[in-house]
Amino acid sequence: MTEMSSIATGARRPDSAAPARARQARETRAALIAAARQVFAEKGYHAAGTHEIVAVAKVTRGALQHHFPRKEDLFLAVFEQVQSDMIARAAQGAGPDAQGPDVEGDAERGTWPRLKADLIAYLQAATTPEVQRVVLTDGPAVLGWTEWRRLEAYYGLGIIMAGVEHGIAAGFIRPQPAAPLAHLILSVIDEAALMVANAQDPVTAMRDAQVALDTMLSHLA
Amino acid sequence: MTEMSSIATGARRPDSAAPARARQARETRAALIAAARQVFAEKGYHAAGTHEIVAVAKVTRGALQHHFPRKEDLFLAVFEQVQSDMIARAAQGAGPDAQGPDVEGDAERGTWPRLKADLIAYLQAATTPEVQRVVLTDGPAVLGWTEWRRLEAYYGLGIIMAGVEHGIAAGFIRPQPAAPLAHLILSVIDEAALMVANAQDPVTAMRDAQVALDTMLSHLA
DNA sequence: GCGGCCATGCAGACTGCATGTAAGCCGTCG
DNA sequence: CGACGGCTTACATGCAGTCTGCATGGCCGC
Numbered sequence: 001m002t003e004m005s006s007i008a009t010g011a012r013r014p015d016s017a018a019p020a021r022a023r024q025a026r027e028t029r030a031a032l033i034a035a036a037r038q039v040f041a042e043k044g045y046h047a048a049g050t051h052e053i054v055a056v057a058k059v060t061r062g063a064l065q066h067h068f069p070r071k072e073d074l075f076l077a078v079f080e081q082v083q084s085d086m087i088a089r090a091a092q093g094a095g096p097d098a099q100g101p102d103v104e105g106d107a108e109r110g111t112w113p114r115l116k117a118d119l120i121a122y123l124q125a126a127t128t129p130e131v132q133r134v135v136l137t138d139g140p141a142v143l144g145w146t147e148w149r150r151l152e153a154y155y156g157l158g159i160i161m162a163g164v165e166h167g168i169a170a171g172f173i174r175p176q177p178a179a180p181l182a183h184l185i186l187s188v189i190d191e192a193a194l195m196v197a198n199a200q201d202p203v204t205a206m207r208d209a210q211v212a213l214d215t216m217l218s219h220l221a
Numbered sequence: 222m223t224e225m226s227s228i229a230t231g232a233r234r235p236d237s238a239a240p241a242r243a244r245q246a247r248e249t250r251a252a253l254i255a256a257a258r259q260v261f262a263e264k265g266y267h268a269a270g271t272h273e274i275v276a277v278a279k280v281t282r283g284a285l286q287h288h289f290p291r292k293e294d295l296f297l298a299v300f301e302q303v304q305s306d307m308i309a310r311a312a313q314g315a316g317p318d319a320q321g322p323d324v325e326g327d328a329e330r331g332t333w334p335r336l337k338a339d340l341i342a343y344l345q346a347a348t349t350p351e352v353q354r355v356v357l358t359d360g361p362a363v364l365g366w367t368e369w370r371r372l373e374a375y376y377g378l379g380i381i382m383a384g385v386e387h388g389i390a391a392g393f394i395r396p397q398p399a400a401p402l403a404h405l406i407l408s409v410i411d412e413a414a415l416m417v418a419n420a421q422d423p424v425t426a427m428r429d430a431q432v433a434l435d436t437m438l439s440h441l442a
Numbered sequence: 443g444c445g446g447c448c449a450t451g452c453a454g455a456c457t458g459c460a461t462g463t464a465a466g467c468c469g470t471c472g
Numbered sequence: 473c474g475a476c477g478g479c480t481t482a483c484a485t486g487c488a489g490t491c492t493g494c495a496t497g498g499c500c501g502c
Contacts, residue, residue, distance in 0.1 A: 019497080019498075020497070020498095021450070021451075021496080021497050021498070022450095022451095024451075024497095025450080025451060025452095028451080028452085044362070045362070046267065046362075049486080049487070049488090050487080050488065050489095051486090051487085059452085059453095060452070060453050060454070061453085061454080061488095062451090062452050062453045062454065063451075063452055063453080065452090065488095065489075065490080066450090066451060066452060066453095067451090069489080070488085070489080071488065071489090132366070136361075136366075137361050137362055137365075137366050138362050140357075140358050140361075140362070141265070141266070141267075141358055141359050141361070141362035141363070142362070144358075145353070145357075145358050145415055145419060146419050149415075149419070173436070174432075174436045176429070176432045176433060176436065177429050177432075177433075180413075180416060180426070180429040180430055180432075180433045181433040181436060181437070183412065183416055184409050184412055184413060184416075184430075184433050184434070184437060185437075187408060187409060187411075187412035188405050188408060188409055188412075188437075190408075191404065191405055191408035191409075192401075192405060194366055194370075195401060195404055195405075198366060198367050198370070205401070208397070208398050208401040209401055209405075211395075211397045211398075211401075212397060212398075212401045212402040212405050213405070215394070215395045215397065215402060215441050216402070216405060216406075216409075216437050216438070216441065217437070218440075219439075219440035219441075219442070220436050220437065220440075221440070240470080240471070241470075241471095242469080242470055242471075242477070242478070243477090243478095245478080246477080246478060246479095249478085249479085270459085270460065270461090271460080271461070271462095272459090272460085280479090281479070281480060281481080282461095282480090282481090283478090283479055283480045283481070284478080284479055284480080286461095286462075286463085286479090287477090287478060287479060287480095288478095290462080291461085291462075292460095292461070292462090
């Protein structure tokens with residue numbers, strides 16, 4: 001939301017060439033988000049005090065108030081940054097061909113393994129303390145489940161939805177509304193990420209999770 | 222935890238015949254839990270103030286402090302009650318044969334449909350504002366994911382684990398560690414419940430969710 | 443180009459409310 | 473009758489959110 005103002009200014013001036021005043025403001029804002037990201041990930045949303053956050057960011061509480069009137073606004077900004085970073089990592093891990101062309105006739109041998117590879121990449125990208133705590137654990141409670149689901153869908157559901165729709169069109173997924181199935185698949189990935197990250201033996205847990213995922217997602221006809 | 226003391230006293234005396242003072246204590250405690258259950262479900266854990274809770278329960282904050290030193294202790298008690306009530310409802314919905322004998326040779330036609338029926342019953346039982354908010358949304362953030370998972374597994378994972386193990390033994394589930402797959406299945410049910418409860422059209426959503434669940438869980442070999 | 447006005451970004455104190463604490467009372471049970 | 477458990481009351485502490493003050497950069501009239 002508050003992004004929009006900077007975007008609006010950016011429409012008039014290139015962000016990098018912003019005047020000194022606005023540049024300082026963006027730096028302060030960035031420092032605040034970075035500090036909050038760290039403290040939120042360490043202690044969780046409610047245990048993280050604004051006093052500590054501004055101390056880490058080396059700004060005052062007044063600056064925080066100016067940029068983020070409510071603590072929840074700050075959390076939202078952190079949430080979006082962590083999410084988009086995770087998606088970026090997942091996209092990188094999935095390989096550059098993730099955005100490549102899609103041959104319909106090669107659906108069963110093409111899109112499905114690719115979707116599975118994307119899911120694994122997503123799973124690995126989500127196995128991070130930041131993502132665990134901010135996105136998967138605190139997110140629903142702080143933002144409310146509905147809003148949380150909307151945001152998570154906005155960021156990560158696109159690929160899965162596309163894969164599911166392709167699968168249904170190609171006939172190797174039972175015909176049905178794509179959205180619910182895609183949501184459930186996304187939730188399974190989230191849960192698998194939490195399982196892996198909280199396991200004593202992450203390597204074994206990751207292998208087990210992938211086997212279980214493959215079991216659930218291999219035959220959807 | 223605090224339950225144990227009353228259980229210990231119960232071991233010496235029948236709970237119903239407890240002396241007047243202890244009886245009063247248990248009533249206060251029950252009123253506190255009932256009130257907190259209501260307020261937590263309505264506003265969520267953090268928005269619910271102890272002042273409002275004790276007002277609803279018609280006791281003082283001191284009494285609250287005596288029974289539940291920290292707010293988190295109260296939440297845990299509420300959580301456990303909501304959970305166990307939900308399991309009871311699910312067990313009732315699944316029918317009395319849920320605990321019946323298990324014929325090995327009839328595995329594919331016996332235990333699997335029954336497990337699926339259990340899962341549907343669980344899904345329906347979880348479609349309640351109380352469960353949604355207390356157990357599924359606030360639970361992980363308040364208790365921490367690890368503890369939350371442990372509790373949810375303790376209450377609801379038993380049936381699924383048993384079903385999965387039977388499935389593996391009978392050969393219609395791909396051989397693998399049972400626990401991870403069972404956890405993922407449980408998480409899918411939880412997510413489906415959240416989807417259904419938050420949908421504009423719960424009836425359609427429930428049908429879609431069941432189709433999607435069936436798609437994911439029908440062929441696990 | 444320069445000097446004054448204005449708004450933005452920020453600083454620091456204040457307030458109200460939340461949970462958690464400590465000391466005292468009172469009835470019941472031993 | 474003593475004493476302990478259950479409860480009450482008053483207090484302390486720390487939090488997010490609010491308000492006022494300030495100061496510097498940006499803009500416009502001259």
